[in-house]
Amino acid sequence: AQSVSQHNHHVILSEAASLELGCNYSYGGTVNLFWYVQYPGQHLQLLLKYFSGDPLVKGIKGFEAEFIKSKFSFNLRKPSVQWSDTAEYFCAVRHSGNTGKLIFGQGTTLQVKP
Amino acid sequence: EAGVAQSPRYKIIEKRQSVAFWCNPISGHATLYWYQQILGQGPKLLIQFQNNGVVDDSQLPKDRFSAERLKGVDSTLKIQPAKLEDSAVYLCASSLGQGAQDEQFFGPGTRLTVL
Numbered sequence: 198a199q200s201v202s203q204h205n206h207h208v209i210l211s212e213a214a215s216l217e218l219g220c221n222y223s224y225g226g227t228v229n230l231f232w233y234v235q236y237p238g239q240h241l242q243l244l245l246k247y248f249s250g251d252p253l254v255k256g257i258k259g260f261e262a263e264f265i266k267s268k269f270s271f272n273l274r275k276p277s278v279q280w281s282d283t284a285e286y287f288c289a290v291r292h293s294g295n296t297g298k299l300i301f302g303q304g305t306t307l308q309v310k311p
Numbered sequence: 312e313a314g315v316a317q318s319p320r321y322k323i324i325e326k327r328q329s330v331a332f333w334c335n336p337i338s339g340h341a342t343l344y345w346y347q348q349i350l351g352q353g354p355k356l357l358i359q360f361q362n363n364g365v366v367d368d369s370q371l372p373k374d375r376f377s378a379e380r381l382k383g384v385d386s387t388l389k390i391q392p393a394k395l396e397d398s399a400v401y402l403c404a405s406s407l408g409q410g411a412q413d414e415q416f417f418g419p420g421t422r423l424t425v426l
Contacts, residue, residue: 239419240417291411297342299356300356304353
């Protein structure tokens, strides 16, 4: 079955530390890739997305992600985290040409200590 | 622009009772999704509508769950009868269409607790 795996369930960092959250998916075809973020008490919102082209994509608030096709990975990065980045992060995959259905990973809770 | 609206925000029921959730998508969005998010897991698609037609309900437990979007706008998701394992957050999302470029916008969710 198609699946998305996020390696880290709970990450604790100090402000200014660098962040990398892992995401791997199991599907051999063409995919669209997403990272969503849910800040405390808020809705899920799109952080960044990859459809095609440059495998390094930049999103809001200084986040970026790199698509490595050979590794079926789409890791999220930020050079220097802030306390306001405390949130839950979800990686999601959609098969290109699919009807729009997103398959989500289990999420990573990021806690940034001031 | 108003976002996706959902109600109620919280619901507590006894097992075997019934419950209904309501969703009002962003105006003009043809595609509407219901996701179930169990604690510690990512959202899982239950059903997808394109206007008032069902596109995908392959993961909807049809013996107890039903959903409708009669006029192609608002949608209702019902559980009857509820089980303990239905405790979860039910998320509604909408998008302009089903295309790859169509971003899904999520509502605040309804947190259901089944006792």
